[in-house]
Amino acid sequence: xxxxxxxxxxxxxxxxxxxxxxxxxxxxxxxxxxxxxxxxxxxxxxxxxxxxxxxxxxxxxxxxxxxxxxxxxxxxxxxxxxxxxxxxxxxxxxxxxxxxxxxxxxxxxxxxxxxxxxxxxxxxxxxxxxxxxxxxxxxxxxxxxxxxxxxxxxxxxxxxxxxxxxxxxxxxxxxxxxxxxxxxxxxxxxxxxxxxxxxxxxxxxxxxxxxxxxxxxxxxxxxxxxxxxxxxxxxxxxxxxxxxxxxxxxxxxxxxxxxxxxxxxxxxxxxxxxxxxxxxxxxxxxxxxxxxxxxxxxxxxxxxxxxxxxxxxxxxxxxxxxxxxxxxxxxxxxxxxxxxxxxxxxxxxxxxxxxxxxxxxxxxxxxxxxxxxxxxxxxxxxxxxxxxxxxxxxxxxxxxxxxxx
Numbered sequence: 001x002x003x004x005x006x007x008x009x010x011x012x013x014x015x016x017x018x019x020x021x022x023x024x025x026x027x028x029x030x031x032x033x034x035x036x037x038x039x040x041x042x043x044x045x046x047x048x049x050x051x052x053x054x055x056x057x058x059x060x061x062x063x064x065x066x067x068x069x070x071x072x073x074x075x076x077x078x079x080x081x082x083x084x085x086x087x088x089x090x091x092x093x094x095x096x097x098x099x100x101x102x103x104x105x106x107x108x109x110x111x112x113x114x115x116x117x118x119x120x121x122x123x124x125x126x127x128x129x130x131x132x133x134x135x136x137x138x139x140x141x142x143x144x145x146x147x148x149x150x151x152x153x154x155x156x157x158x159x160x161x162x163x164x165x166x167x168x169x170x171x172x173x174x175x176x177x178x179x180x181x182x183x184x185x186x187x188x189x190x191x192x193x194x195x196x197x198x199x200x201x202x203x204x205x206x207x208x209x210x211x212x213x214x215x216x217x218x219x220x221x222x223x224x225x226x227x228x229x230x231x232x233x234x235x236x237x238x239x240x241x242x243x244x245x246x247x248x249x250x251x252x253x254x255x256x257x258x259x260x261x262x263x264x265x266x267x268x269x270x271x272x273x274x275x276x277x278x279x280x281x282x283x284x285x286x287x288x289x290x291x292x293x294x295x296x297x298x299x300x301x302x303x304x305x306x307x308x309x310x311x312x313x314x315x316x317x318x319x320x321x322x323x324x325x326x327x328x329x330x331x332x333x334x335x336x337x338x339x340x341x342x343x344x345x346x347x348x349x350x351x352x353x354x355x356x357x358x359x360x361x362x363x364x365x366x367x368x369x370x371x372x373x374x375x376x377x378x379x380x381x382x383x384x385x386x387x388x389x390x391x392x393x394x395x396x397x398x399x400x401x402x403x404x405x
């Protein structure tokens with residue numbers, strides 16, 4: 001029985017990055033021996049155990065054989081006779097197929113150290129093609145390791161996997177899990193680009209794929225291409241350390257522009273309503289969490305109104321604040337404003353321009369909240385309480401705007 005640290009922990013240490021989680025592979029052991037040593041079993045599809053003291057994961061060395069479609073279609077063989085090289089061969093990328101023994105010696109049969117130096121994502125073997133999740137993992141790694149590129153032979157294999165329909169076997173929850181993780185990396189646009197290059201974006205996120213090549217008015221969008229704009233927006237959100245709901249809203253805020261008839265280009269009148277429907281469709285298909293979906297719907301529907309906030313009438317401002325639930329959910333309102341600012345900043349030359357709309361809307365909310373809603377409700381007829389509170393808020397905002405000049 002011999003144990004090795006494997007995968008991301010070895011990779012990140014060699015890259016000089018912090019190591020937070022360590023996975024281990026155990027060669028030459030049986031499940032019974034692991035149990036006798038006090039390890040706790042947790043693996044459902046293959047033997048994985050938790051160390052009795054550190055609670056780190058220890059998996060028995062194993063091989064896999066494709067037995068069906070999708071990422072669950074495998075027969076797993078874990079036995080004392082499986083060698084370390086055989087276990088490493090089934091891994092996705094060479095940079096994740098490096099092992100380190102208990103003395104610190106590296107075992108690197110597939111050239112992972114070379115590819116770390118050359119900053120290349122390269123598949124270990126043709127077994128890569130048996131698991132479509134690996135396409136998403138490569139895309140996610142591209143968003144994290146921003147200087148790495150996909151090896152030509154790996155890019156070619158990924159295109160073949162998409163062409164064969166293997167990508168279509170992915171379950172929605174796994175797609176969302178990988179997309180969400182990629183959105184939280186340093187440059188999410190690289191994930192989208194890798195998926196687009198191999199054809200997977202059109203199969204998994206067709207609403208995003210359709211944005212590329214769709215022009216916008218150069219007066220407002222120097223980048224012109226809607227897909228390019230969205231990539232700039234999500235990367236801005238990442239640089240600001242925004243939350244996942246904000247980043248998802250940034251990704252999906254302009255989906256309706258991909259459905260604008262070509263004869264109407266470069267204008268996109270009514271794209272907000274189309275965006276809302278497409279956000280709902282995408283979210284339902286991938287089973288996106290409600291928090292992400294609802295914020296994305298609000299941003300898709302009203303980001304244009306935020307950009308025009310200083311021009312809106314007082315009543316329209318209150319309607320906007322009520323629609324985005326600013327009075328009851330101030331934290332969600334802040335996330336909404338953050339996503340709208342990402343939209344504004346995601347254009348060449350706009351990164352440092354003044355954008356007064358978020359501050360203006362925050363002050364409008366404060367003015368509207370200054371009324372005595374309970375007092376207004378007591379004085380109004382029961383059937384007119386909602387209308388009376390709305391009107392009082394409108395008047396308070398109007399007074400604030402007049403005083404502010």
